[in-house]
Amino acid sequence: MNTSAAGSTVRVGNHAVSAEEQAAGAPDRLPYVDDAGAPVDPDAVTIWLAAPTGQVRRFRYPTVDVGDQGLVQQESAGRFYVDWTPLAPEDGLWTWASLGEMSGSSVGDQDAFYVKRPIAGP
DSSP, X not given: OEEEETTOOEEEESXXXXXXXHHTTOOOOOOOBOTTSOBOOOSEEEXXXXXXXXXXXXXXXXXXXXXXXXXXXXEETTEEEEEEOOOTTOOEEEEEEEEEEETTEEEEEEEEEEEEOOOOOO
């Protein structure tokens, strides 16, 4: 599980894992693929982000629906993400889930990360 300081941006989704994320133990995320195993863009992608406060935020691709917090970004074929910056008092355990909807099937992923509040200095 990744740990981030409050106010730091966290990237969630099936994006290519950066060297920093890999060093922190983030698992490699696979792109959405077609029956032949080639990366493919789903018809729709939804990412839900749940704060420790219980508030759930939803992001969509290719368009934003009423009530969504924003648009899911496309990194490359089959790879999508949301950048989010948790602020105080949203420190604690965050969870996220994604769902790619394709003709005849849906593929999902989920994970968690921890946001810690900075320790006050002297």
